Amino acid sequence: MLKKGLLIAAVVAFIVTGSIGGLQAGTDVADTLMMKNDYPHKKSIVTFTHKKHSEEYGTKCGDCHHDADNKPLNDLKMGDDVQKCIECHKKPGEVPKELKKEWKDKKVKKKEKDRLSREFHAEALHDNCRDCHKKHNKKTKTKDAPTTCAKCHPKKE
Numbered sequence: 001m002l003k004k005g006l007l008i009a010a011v012v013a014f015i016v017t018g019s020i021g022g023l024q025a026g027t028d029v030a031d032t033l034m035m036k037n038d039y040p041h042k043k044s045i046v047t048f049t050h051k052k053h054s055e056e057y058g059t060k061c062g063d064c065h066h067d068a069d070n071k072p073l074n075d076l077k078m079g080d081d082v083q084k085c086i087e088c089h090k091k092p093g094e095v096p097k098e099l100k101k102e103w104k105d106k107k108v109k110k111k112e113k114d115r116l117s118r119e120f121h122a123e124a125l126h127d128n129c130r131d132c133h134k135k136h137n138k139k140t141k142t143k144d145a146p147t148t149c150a151k152c153h154p155k156k157e
């Protein structure tokens, strides 16, 4: 059964992309993602409605996806090669407390601190998700977009 399924998938891929190798070219994305990048998690896993964000909430690809120069990728299309955030924001989790203290002691400037923070994956995600949510709520005078920990990381049973 499995083999047959794979064969059908390969044939479909062949028809769609014109080659088997084409399967590797584009990146697919589920409508709803479980944000569970490959590092140990202290908090519960965030559910991210990718499709709703890009189709219902009026956010553009480039509001979240950018290139190595932080230039927004507004012309991105499904099926393009898309890098995961963690390929650039490489360090796992949030900034460790000790490092924050070190930056404070060294009087690292805010702008530089923000940049260094975003080398950490969770900080880059928080900056992206939360900043837009805050702006949205302010503009609409609502609390439609979640900004508190438990709204994104639901309490574990």
Ligand code: HEC
Binding pocket: 035, 036, 037, 038, 040, 041, 042, 043, 044, 046, 093, 094, 121, 122, 125, 126, 129, 130, 133, 146, 147, 148, 149, 150, 151, 152, 153
């Ligand atoms: C708008 C949604 C959102 C809010 C609000 C939010 N987070 Fe996150 N958080 C995320 C996403 C997305 C990730 C990335 C997880 C991944 O991809 O693995 C993340 C990752 C993390 C991580 C690293 C992974 C882990 O579980 O150890 C920690 C720690 C964390 N968040 C803590 C918090 C805390 C504390 C708050 C409140 C002050 C908070 N978050 C608020 C979305 C959110």
Ligand code: HEC
Binding pocket: 027, 028, 029, 033, 035, 037, 048, 050, 053, 054, 059, 060, 061, 062, 063, 064, 065, 076, 077, 078, 079, 080, 082, 083, 084, 085, 086
């Ligand atoms: C609101 C933010 C946001 C918007 C808008 C958005 N994306 Fe994403 N997209 C993400 C996040 C977050 C991920 C998960 C990446 C990760 O885990 O590192 C992702 C993942 C993807 C992936 C899968 C990447 C992989 O390697 O797994 C593709 C493909 C993708 N997005 C394409 C698009 C396209 C095309 C658009 C515009 C039509 C778009 N995205 C709009 C945030 C967004």
Ligand code: HEC
Binding pocket: 064, 065, 066, 067, 068, 069, 070, 083, 084, 085, 086, 087, 088, 089, 114, 115, 116, 118, 119, 124, 125, 127, 128
């Ligand atoms: C190809 C490498 C690359 C990828 C992939 C990437 N980033 Fe970035 N990102 C950067 C660079 C470089 C900067 C600029 C340095 C900085 O300010 O942190 C940046 C900046 C940011 C900023 C600050 C934006 C600003 O102008 O204030 C946020 C937030 C962010 N990235 C989140 C994300 C998220 C979320 C994803 C995945 C959807 C992602 N990044 C994918 C390289 C990347």
Ligand code: HEC
Binding pocket: 046, 047, 048, 049, 052, 053, 057, 059, 060, 063, 064, 125, 128, 129, 130, 132, 133, 136, 144, 145, 146, 151, 152
């Ligand atoms: C550019 C703006 C923008 C960015 C970036 C963004 N969001 Fe949102 N998000 C919204 C808006 C707007 C809403 C509220 C829509 C409404 O209910 O009217 C929302 C709602 C949500 C909700 C509640 C409704 C639902 O669909 O589940 C969650 C959870 C959420 N966002 C998670 C995230 C996470 C996680 C990220 C980062 C990976 C993120 N968002 C990035 C604009 C954004």
